[in-house]
Amino acid sequence: MRGKTTLLYLLCAFVFILPKGQVFASSQTAYKDYLYQFDQYRTKQNNFKVARTEYLKYKTLLSETTALDTTKSMLTQQDQLLRSYLLFLNEKLNENTGLSPTDKNLYQTLIRNEVTFLETHTALIPSIGSLADAVSVAKQLESHYLILSASIRQTIIALGQGDLLKLNSEFTLTQTTLKSLAKTPNANFTPEKQSTVDRWLLQISNKQSLFQQKMDQITTANSQIKGANQQEMDAVFAGVQKNLGEAKQYLQEGNAYMKELMNLIRYQN
DSSP: OHHHHHHHHHHHHHTTTSOOOOOOHHHHHHHHHHHHHHHHHHHHHHHHHHHHHHHHHHOOHHHHHHHHHHHHHHHHHHHHHHHHHHHHHHHHHHHOSSSOHHHHHHHHHHHHHHHHHHHHHHHHGGGOOSHHHHHHHHHHHHHTHHHHHHHHHHHHHHHHHHHHHHHHHHHHHHHHHHHHHHHOGGGOOOHHHHHHHHHHHHHHHHHHHHHHHHHHHHHHHHHHHTTOOHHHHHHHHHHHHHHHHHHHHHHHHHHHHHHHHHHHHHHOO
């Protein structure tokens, strides 16, 4: 059951690397439910550990029954926890204004598939009649771990891209306005000032080009997560997080340049 434990730790960590955008009531509600389900899981996991220890120590019918009951309760709660996290991601997708409807549908389909798997898995738990049955049912989720983890990672990356695409749209709008100001007939720039304006506009465009290069790299990497082993997946995901940060930095630098250019156009002779 090592894979499941790893995934649960990842779920806790993933919350803190989700892109920080505008806060909406629906995702906040889903996030609070996820935290509640996580607390419930930890309680039921602790009960399971105590019951398992008692069973291994005494091997009585009572300890076996208690171990079986707490195992079924933990497995059910584990599925509920994973499902609540997926629904939280789904709300984040709904709220993301940078992703296209096509991209949203792609990642929401991934989430629906995983939710369906978990619901099917949960339906098996009531029929568990022995500890051996419980191990067999638990292994079904464990064997699905890489697919579930890949879907979560791909969705988180897409959310990060969506937030950056929104920033890039705002960047482009400001850039277009500056270009219009620079070409207005009554600007009356000196040749020296016109040369500076043109040079700065080029530097701003270069920042956006660098941003787009990073976004292309991220898109390619995100498509490679599915089918990767755990080590490869971790490496790709870490690299994508780094590239998301660098892409955002390019936009921030470009925005700083545009503020300088705006001041040059407005106030300098």
